[in-house]
Amino acid sequence: MSVMTQDRMTSSKPYLIRAIYEWILDNQMTPHLLVDVHFPQTRVPLEFATDGRIVLNIAPSAVRGLVIGNEWIEFSARFGGVARDVLIPTEAVIGIFTRENNQGMFFPEPEYPAVSAQSSTGTAPRLTSLSGGQAADDKPSPNRPKGKTPAGKTPTLKVVK
Numbered sequence: 001m002s003v004m005t006q007d008r009m010t011s012s013k014p015y016l017i018r019a020i021y022e023w024i025l026d027n028q029m030t031p032h033l034l035v036d037v038h039f040p041q042t043r044v045p046l047e048f049a050t051d052g053r054i055v056l057n058i059a060p061s062a063v064r065g066l067v068i069g070n071e072w073i074e075f076s077a078r079f080g081g082v083a084r085d086v087l088i089p090t091e092a093v094i095g096i097f098t099r100e101n102n103q104g105m106f107f108p109e110p111e112y113p114a115v116s117a118q119s120s121t122g123t124a125p126r127l128t129s130l131s132g133g134q135a136a137d138d139k140p141s142p143n144r145p146k147g148k149t150p151a152g153k154t155p156t157l158k159v160v161k
Contacts, residue, residue, distance in 0.1 A: 014071075031096060053094065
């Protein structure tokens, strides 16, 4: 009889993101990520975000060096003609879907990590644009509709056979 030393399993989210990404490519469609830009340690070009979210084309023709790891998604891409490095915690991903028909998988709103003692001293971390210019609050926009996709539809899960 073996004793389980870890009480909880790792998140299934990165595995699902990788699987849906492969499925989208296998169907000759264009994969896009919907990301919460306010999630801690998210590095995306904030000037292209709307209502605290950004949609990123992650097709092989649009990015370089894409790595969808268990903790991070990273790649380089051009935004407005400027090459930028992008770093996204997998927990910041709200959905992965196709540009052509919006099929894919959407996840619940991300749960922000507990506030550390360092940020309770008034020195809360701030997100900075990769261009180094703009800064954004690390709080979600109060005007952002919860559970809505860019098209304004409620996320749904479709069974893929």
